[in-house]
Amino acid sequence: MIDELHEELASLYVLGLLEGPELADFQAGLARDPALQTLVRELNETTCRLAYAAPAAAPSPALKARLLDRIDTAARWRAERRVVPFTVPVWLPWAAAACLAVSCAWLGQLYLVSRSENALLRDQQTLAEFELSSARNQLKAERLIAAHEVASATGQLATLEQNLRRARQEADDANLQLTSAQKLIAARDLQVAQNNERLAELEAKSAHDADLANFKISTLASLLGNSPQALAVAVWNPARQEGVLRVEKLPALAADKDYQLWLVDPQYPIPVDGGVFTVDPATGEARISFKADKPIKAVAKFAVSLERKGGVPKAEGPMVLLSQ
Amino acid sequence: MNPAADFDPSAANAERARVDADLLRRIARDDREAFAQLYDRFSRPLYATALRVLNNPAEAEDIVQDVFLALWEKAASFESTRGSAFAWAVTLTRNRAIDRIRMRNRRAELLSQTTAEDAGTQPSDAGPDSATRLLFKEQTGAVRAAVAALPPEQQRAVELAFFSGLTQQEIAALLQEPLGTVKARIRRGLLKLREILGGRHD
Numbered sequence: 001m002i003d004e005l006h007e008e009l010a011s012l013y014v015l016g017l018l019e020g021p022e023l024a025d026f027q028a029g030l031a032r033d034p035a036l037q038t039l040v041r042e043l044n045e046t047t048c049r050l051a052y053a054a055p056a057a058a059p060s061p062a063l064k065a066r067l068l069d070r071i072d073t074a075a076r077w078r079a080e081r082r083v084v085p086f087t088v089p090v091w092l093p094w095a096a097a098a099c100l101a102v103s104c105a106w107l108g109q110l111y112l113v114s115r116s117e118n119a120l121l122r123d124q125q126t127l128a129e130f131e132l133s134s135a136r137n138q139l140k141a142e143r144l145i146a147a148h149e150v151a152s153a154t155g156q157l158a159t160l161e162q163n164l165r166r167a168r169q170e171a172d173d174a175n176l177q178l179t180s181a182q183k184l185i186a187a188r189d190l191q192v193a194q195n196n197e198r199l200a201e202l203e204a205k206s207a208h209d210a211d212l213a214n215f216k217i218s219t220l221a222s223l224l225g226n227s228p229q230a231l232a233v234a235v236w237n238p239a240r241q242e243g244v245l246r247v248e249k250l251p252a253l254a255a256d257k258d259y260q261l262w263l264v265d266p267q268y269p270i271p272v273d274g275g276v277f278t279v280d281p282a283t284g285e286a287r288i289s290f291k292a293d294k295p296i297k298a299v300a301k302f303a304v305s306l307e308r309k310g311g312v313p314k315a316e317g318p319m320v321l322l323s324q
Numbered sequence: 325m326n327p328a329a330d331f332d333p334s335a336a337n338a339e340r341a342r343v344d345a346d347l348l349r350r351i352a353r354d355d356r357e358a359f360a361q362l363y364d365r366f367s368r369p370l371y372a373t374a375l376r377v378l379n380n381p382a383e384a385e386d387i388v389q390d391v392f393l394a395l396w397e398k399a400a401s402f403e404s405t406r407g408s409a410f411a412w413a414v415t416l417t418r419n420r421a422i423d424r425i426r427m428r429n430r431r432a433e434l435l436s437q438t439t440a441e442d443a444g445t446q447p448s449d450a451g452p453d454s455a456t457r458l459l460f461k462e463q464t465g466a467v468r469a470a471v472a473a474l475p476p477e478q479q480r481a482v483e484l485a486f487f488s489g490l491t492q493q494e495i496a497a498l499l500q501e502p503l504g505t506v507k508a509r510i511r512r513g514l515l516k517l518r519e520i521l522g523g524r525h526d
Contacts, residue, residue: 008511015485015510016419017492041407045337046518048414050486052460052467054372059385064363067389068356071396075354 002035010036014044211239216299218323220247227251230284232321234302236263242291245277247304250320252281259320260311263292264301271303272296276311334522337408340459344409345402352400359396364456366410367392369463370417376487377421387424391416422489470520478513485510 009026012018018026030036220232230250236243245261253259261274272292279286304321344365350358370391374384394416402409471479477499484495496503 004511007515008507011511011514012485012492012507014514016422017485017495017510019491042518043514044407044415045411046514046521047486048408048411048418049463049467049521050471050482050517051369051373051414051417052464053471053483054369054376054487056368056464057372057375057381057384058368059371059388063385063389064360064367067363067392068360070389070393071356071359074393074396075356 002039006036006039010040010043014040014047207239211237214238216243218299218302220302220304220321220323223319223322224251227284227320230321232302232304234261234323236296236299236302238296238298241296242289243274244287244289245274245302246285246287247277247279247321248283248285250279250284250286252284253278253306256309257317258307258309258311259286259304260307260315260317261288261290262303262305262315263296263299264303265294265296265298266300267297268294270314273311273313274302276307337522341404341408341410345404348395348399348402348409351396352402359392361456362395362409363392365459366413368460369410370413373414373417373487374421377418377489378425383424384421387417387420390420418486425489466521470517473520474513474516478509478516481506481509482513482517 009018009022013023013026013030030040214237216234216236216238218234218236220234222228222230224230227249230248232245232247232250234243234245247259250259258276258278260276262271263274264271272294274292275288275290277286277288302321302323303315303319305315305319306317307315308317344362347358347362347365351362367388371384371388374387375381378384378387391413395413402412471482474482480499481495484490484498488495488498490498492503492506496506499506501509
């Protein structure tokens with residue numbers, strides 16, 4: 001079948017533009033392709049008619065005369081050559097026979113050599129075919145091995161993917177557990193915090209209870225002859241170094257006088273000042289919170305004296321109340 | 325009725341080819357008159373071709389003389405089944421002219437001198453008989469019209485391929501086109517010419 005490539009090669013061929021292997025290949029194809037031969041013949045006819053496309057020109061009239069003269073000469077020479085008598089020598093048939101015999105012998109030898117070469121080539125061809133068959137078998141085997149390896153690799157890949165999915169699932173589970181654990185820890189931290197808080201409260205309460213246990217509570221009795229029913233209760237918190245004093249039925253004070261509370265601590269040579277106070281003139285009652293002006297280790301007794309207004313550093317007036 | 329419409333180029337070509345082949349057969353029998361007739365039919369296109377390739381009237385005439393002598397000597401070997409006598413003669417002429425131009429290594433010079441104008445001895449009315457002159461004119465007109473019908477780029481590629489003696493690569497370089505493009509133009513150009521000129525004849 002003629003395709004564009006054939007047409008192109010045929011066009012170049014008739015123009016003498018094919019060279020080398022391209023020309024040889026085309027000529028080989030041309031020799032066995034009648035359709036291509038027809039195409040080449042037609043294109044060649046067409047191409048040769050391009051001679052009419054050349055700018056019009058004519059050879060000199062003398063050329064025709066020269067040519068006719070030349071062919072007349074040639075014709076005469078041919079005619080003369082035709083009439084040259086030729087006598088066949090007697091020995092010529094024998095010589096021809098001898099040549100023929102030599103030629104036959106040579107051709108026979110050539111035939112034998114060719115046959116031998118042909119056999120050798122056939123052997124080589126058989127060997128080459130065998131090698132080709134072996135190579136094909138080897139290739140087939142390699143393909144099978146490769147296919148098997150691919151299948152195996154695919155299986156391994158599937159297993160790995162399955163393992164990976166499982167590992168991811170486990171990681172998800174672990175993450176879930178971690179989240180739960182973190183929540184639990186947070187809840188426990190909260191509980192611990194609450195417990196600590198409660199513990200702190202308990203400790204505070206315990207400390208308070210301990211404070212209460214250490215409280216010094218004393219009742220102060222009257223030393224006044226004119227007010228024997230006067231009474232006071234003093235409570236001292238040693239942890240806080242403060243206390244509360246409640247008095248009843250103390251006589252009303254003159255304007256220039258104050259009652260002054262004293263705390264007797266054995267570590268000091270004189271009582272420690274606990275502050276001054278007045279009482280309700282009508283009821284003789286008072287309730288005061290007090291602090292000592294020095295650190296107190298232990299209160300042995302409480303005392304209340306009548307002092308001048310504003311109090312004194314060391315008791316000077318008469319004692320009106322004294323703890324029992 | 326239009327006579328051109330009834331004109332069958334293939335049939336006309338076949339008839340011309342038959343006459344030419346008959347002349348060659350007569351030449352093979354040393355028929356001087358047949359040789360003279362063939363000269364009248366072929367000499368102008370062969371000379372024009374050689375002149376177009378060589379651009380030298382004297383050399384072109386040498387080539388034509390060699391070709392006609394070859395036709396005279398080898399007429400007996402002509403086989404019409406392989407192609408027409410005219411194609412044979414043109415091929416001999418073109419090949420000889422291209423061989424000469426290549427041998428003398430004057431390609432570049434000649435190309436630069438080549439023009440589209442008619443050159444050489446202008447044809448005169450003397451020589452061939454009126455029928456042969458008419459045949460020549462008819463052929464020239466038909467072929468030139470066919471070439472003119474090609475697109476310009478195909479025209480240029482085909483003319484260079486036929487007349488320049490350049491290789492494919494040289495033509496591509498001269499036209500500054502890819503080789504494939506030049507090949508395609510030549511192919512399309514020749515196929516179109518075959519279609520127009522009716523190259524199919526047996």
